[in-house]
Amino acid sequence: MPETPHLYLVPTPIGNLEDITLRALNVLKSVDVILAEDTRTSGKLLKHFDIKKPLESYHMYNEHKSVERLIARMKEGTVMALISDAGTPAISDPGFLLVREMIERGFTVNCLPGATAFVPALVNSGLPIDRFVFEGFLPIKKGRKTRIEALLNESRTMVFYESPHRLLKTLLQFSEVFGPDRTACVSRELTKIYEENVRGTLAELIDYYESHPIKGEIVLTLSGKK
Template sequence: MSQDSHPNLFIVPTPIGNLQDITLRAIEVLKQADVILAEDTRTSGILLKHLNISRPLQSYHIFNEHKAVEKLVERMKGGEHFALISDAGTPAISDPGFLLVRAVIQAGLEVQCLPGPTAFVPALVNSGLPNDRFVFEGFLPHKKGRKTRIENLVEEVRTMIFYESTHRIQKTLVQLAEAFGEDRQACVSRELTKLHEENARGTLKELIEYYQTHPVKGEIVLVVAGKNPKA
């Protein structure tokens, strides 16, 4: 274990919508970082400008992370300290970050993840579904493996959480209804913490019908009840 009192890599959650959700500690870490690694430097640039933070920004996203990891670790060994942020929420949760964290740990360097915003927690609590035990599934595969993943969840008794895009949510609701039954309770949360936040609750059938006449916009978290163990 590294004895470095100042971590080489900070994982810094950023607001999922409302910019006031940034923590005081996150602001301080971003101000002190030698380099801020950002999923999209344009999106992150807006946040940093809002916070009056002027630090070097470097792009770090799903398309370059495999190539970037080794060089970043070498720079950390040389004494540089980095902060990793994503477009919204906590890095490495359905976003780039895992590969870098693993490499930094394997190199004997120090990683520290700050607590902060992540979309699935408020969505789970808002849903009104059991939250003492749950499983986070992230994004379902777009094509290959999608049906198999859903079939593997048919007997799941814990509440299930999915991330989904606006143009696939209707398809996902239909596929889950076919696998779990139309009467399974669920909640679609979108635009969390923003002005037009919405939490639509009901059976899968009711949600399918609702979104046939209501256009979907914004980021989506889908929470689905697990199978009733008594059924």
């Protein structure tokens, strides 16, 4: 029989609670403790599915100092699950540091398949998806312009995460670097009631969002250089 993992990475719904898998529910019910990015957010999810397991905080502000403590507990036999507020842990969320350290020390890690925002956004975009690159969040200030300019000759479709209050700024910067005729898609509130996918050139998207203030979680998909 394969060794029982010391850590499970468990994807959680990005909006619609029906998107959680049966396996994810079974794992969350079986582990000793659940590490959560925000225990308040995750507490609501676990309550909805009647999962009564201890919750502990594991987020970007404490992950560096938490790794050694968590590994020590795993050496004692504690089995843990890591979840983020939404989607797959370690995809633009905490998790990478813990996974890397565990692998280097010979612990068993198991990542379940499941919800993640960039896949439906990419497929919904109508842009080529045979080859793509996931860029996650751009730097907020330092290095932002350099990061965008480094993608000038990227021929693959590019996928970004962005916040609503920075979306228009990002579209304007993309237009300056890639040109106003480059096509893109803005996906908002995926899997939720007000899901929206707006497609067009960067110039058209800028015009649209200058008169349509936006809220919610956003995935921005940009076509590559022809």
